[in-house]
Amino acid sequence: xxxxxxxxxxxxxxxxxxxxxxxxxxxxxxxxxxxxxxxxxxxxxxxxxxxxxxxxxxxxxxxxxxxxxxxxxxxxxxxxxxxxxxxxxxxxxxxxxxxxxxxxxxxxxxxxxxxxxxxxxxxxxxxxxxxxxxxxxxxxxxxxxxxxxxxxxxxxxxxxxxxxxxxxxxxxxxxxxxxxxxxxxxxxxxxxxxxxxxxxxxxxxxxxxxxxxxxxxxxxxxxxxxxxxxxxxxxxxxxxxxxxxxxxxxxxxxxxxxxxxxxxxxxxxxxxxxxxxxxxxxxxxxxxxxxxxxxxxxxxxxxxxxxxxxxxxx
Numbered sequence: 001x002x003x004x005x006x007x008x009x010x011x012x013x014x015x016x017x018x019x020x021x022x023x024x025x026x027x028x029x030x031x032x033x034x035x036x037x038x039x040x041x042x043x044x045x046x047x048x049x050x051x052x053x054x055x056x057x058x059x060x061x062x063x064x065x066x067x068x069x070x071x072x073x074x075x076x077x078x079x080x081x082x083x084x085x086x087x088x089x090x091x092x093x094x095x096x097x098x099x100x101x102x103x104x105x106x107x108x109x110x111x112x113x114x115x116x117x118x119x120x121x122x123x124x125x126x127x128x129x130x131x132x133x134x135x136x137x138x139x140x141x142x143x144x145x146x147x148x149x150x151x152x153x154x155x156x157x158x159x160x161x162x163x164x165x166x167x168x169x170x171x172x173x174x175x176x177x178x179x180x181x182x183x184x185x186x187x188x189x190x191x192x193x194x195x196x197x198x199x200x201x202x203x204x205x206x207x208x209x210x211x212x213x214x215x216x217x218x219x220x221x222x223x224x225x226x227x228x229x230x231x232x233x234x235x236x237x238x239x240x241x242x243x244x245x246x247x248x249x250x251x252x253x254x255x256x257x258x259x260x261x262x263x264x265x266x267x268x269x270x271x272x273x274x275x276x277x278x279x280x281x282x283x284x285x286x287x288x289x290x291x292x293x294x295x296x297x298x299x300x301x302x303x304x305x306x307x308x309x310x311x312x313x314x
Contacts, residue, residue, distance in 0.1 A: 003029075003030075003035075003036045003039050003040065003047055004030045004031070004036065005030075006030075006047065006048065006049070007026045007027070007029045007030035007049055008026070008027065008030045010022075010026045010048075010049040010050075011023045011026035011027045011030065012284075013284065013285055013286040014049075014285070014286050014302065015049075015188075016285070017285070018188070018285075019188040019189065019190055019191070020190070021063060021064055021188070021189040021190060022049070022053060022063070022188055022189065024066060025053065025063055025064075025066050025069060026049055028066030028069070028070070029049070029052075029066075029069075032070060034070070034074065035070065035073060035074075038073070038074070038077050038081070039052070041081060042081055042084050042085060043085075045244065046084040046085060047084075048089065050089045050091065050186065051084055051087065051088070051089045052073075052080070052084065054087070054089065054182070054185045054186045055080055055083035055084055055087060055185075056069065056072065056073060056080060057185040058083065058181065058182060058185040059076060059079060059080065059083070061073070061076065063189055064189065087182065088169070088170065088244060089186060089244070090119040090120075090168075090170070090172060090182070090183070090186070091119070091183075091186045091187075091240070092118075092119035092120045092121075092122045092123065092172070092183050092198070093122075093123075093194065093239075093302075093303050093304060094122045094123065094125070094129060094143065094145060094197055094198070094201040095145050095146075095147070095194070095197060095303050095304035095305060096123060096239045096240075096267065096300075096303065096304040097123060097125070097126040097129055097131075097145055097304065098131055098133075098145040098146070098147035098304045098307070099147065099239075099267060099290055099298070099300040099304050099307045100123070100126055100237065100239075100265060100267070101126055101131060101138075101155045101158075101159070102149070102152060102154075102155050102298075102307070102309070103265050103290065103292050103297065104126060104159040104235065104265075105155045105156070105157050105158075105159060107159075107233050107235060107263055108233045109159065109160040109233070110159075110160040110161065110162035110231075110232045110233070111159050111160065111161050111162065111163075111232055111233050111234075111235050112161075112162055112163040112164075112228035112229055112232035112233065112234045112235065112262070113126075113161055113163070113164045113165070113235050113237065114164075114165050114166070114167070114221075114224060114225055114228065114234065114235065114236045114237070115164075115165075115166040115167070115236075115237055115238065116166075116167050116217045116221065116236060116237070116238040116241060116253075117167070117168055117217070117238050117239075117241030117244075118166025118167060118168045118171065118210070118212055119166075119168060119171070119172050119183070120171070120172040120173065120174050120179060120180075120183060120202070120205065120210075120212075121164075121166045121171070121174070121205055121209075121210030121212050122174070122198075122201045122202065122205055123166075123237075123239065124161075124164040124165075124166055124205075124210050125161075125164070125201070125204055125205060125210075126158070126159055126161070127158045127159050127160065127161045128141050128204050129141055129142070129143060129144075129145050129201070129204075130142055130143070130144045130145070131144065131145050131146075131147065131154075131155070132144055132145070132146045132147070133146075133147055133148075133149040133154035133155070134148070134149065134154070136154040138154065138155060138156070138157075138158065139158055141204070142200050142204075143196070143197040143200035143201060145197070145304065146305070147304055147305060147306060147307055148305065148306040148307070149306075149307050149309070150282075150306075150307070150308050150309065151298070151308055151309030151310055152298075152309035162229055162231070162232040163227075163228050163229050163232055164210055164211065165210070165211040165212070165213065165224055165227065165228075166210055166211070166212045166213070167212075167213050167215050167216075167217060167220060167221060167224055168212060168213075168214065168215075169214065169215070169216065170214065171212035171213070171214055173209075173212075174202040174205045174206045174209070175206050175209065180198075180202060183198060183202075184198065194303065216249075217238075217241075217245065217249070217253050218249060218252045218253050218256055221236075221253075221256060221257070221260075222256070222260070225260050225261075228262075233262050233263065234260065234261050234262030234263070235262055235263050235264070235265060236257055236260060236262065236263070236264045236265075237264065237265040237266070237267075238265075238266055238267070238268070239266075239267040239268070239288070240267065240268065240269075240288060240302060241268070242266075242268050242269075242272040242273065243268070243269055243272060250272070254273070254274065258294075263292060263293055264292070264293055264294075265290070265291070265292055266289070266290070266291045266294075267288045267289070267290050267291075267300055268288055268289060269286065269288055269289070270287075270288075270289055273289065273291060273294070274294065275289055275291045275294055275295070275296040276294075276296065278296055279310050281299050281308075282299055282306075282308045285301065286301075286302060287299040287300060287301060287302075287308075288300045288301075288302060290307070295311070296310075296311065297309060297310070297311040298310060298311065
């Protein structure tokens with residue numbers, strides 16, 4: 001896909017109706033041949049909108065004015081290009097736990113949670129957050145994660161977590177100010193509620209830091225999974241991670257994860273996990289597929305704000 005098409009698709013399917021600032025900026029970048037030439041200097045995987053916008057924001061650049069964004073990006077391109085090459089979109093959105101919870105509560109308790117692509121590990125605390133599905137609230141902790149759930153009854157209990165660990169090529173630390181600043185830069189401009197949620201979730205994680213391992217999702221996963229207590233149900237999960245993984249490595253991961261005990265929950269874009277035939281998505285926005293052990297269950301929006309269940313709940 002060309003750079004122009006990538007930014008147009010981001011504006012149409014991800015930012016539209018969610019972030020007017022990023023929709024406007026994405027359309028401007030899509031039409032900006034000067035920025036295309038600069039972006040062509042970095043690998044294709046490093047040209048994605050979320051990464052570019054996050055790096056510019058981390059450097060103090062403007063994203064609300066496309067013309068000012070253009071000038072800043074051209075002027076500071078050497079720093080921006082270095083940031084693109086060094087960083088990845090490690091959006092650590094705790095709101096995604098709201099689409100994991102209906103699946104987690106159905107599994108034999110207690111659970112041993114192992115997140116692949118864990119970033120700072122904020123997805124490893126589904127038992128510590130509170131949730132609101134419409135008028136139904138669950139949990140007394142904070143932050144409160146809100147999700148519009150259709151097609152299924154809301155969860156009725158929090159999971160019992162006996163062990164939690166994460167694997168990431170570059171794990172971030174919630175106790176490191178620079179790492180938290182990068183997580184903040186990845187939150188979209190208008191989403192102050194997500195920024196507040198990040199701070200609250202980071203405080204929970206900092207009080208009981210997650211066990212995070214720097215490693216590869218194929219080479220290092222078996223050894224970490226082997227550390228899970230035998231009396232707990234191992235749950236390997238990943239959300240919006242595999243689009244950053246080259247296809248050969250992704251296929252090797254698919255083969256490997258099927259050999260592990262326990263269960264696997266995937267929340268990924270269609271086509272990244274072999275889950276068979278899918279019903280139509282609720283609308284034209286980008287939706288991920290929630291699947292348990294390769295069986296598709298529901299559609300979910302990228303930040304966990306909505307979930308449309310379509311599987312039989314027998």
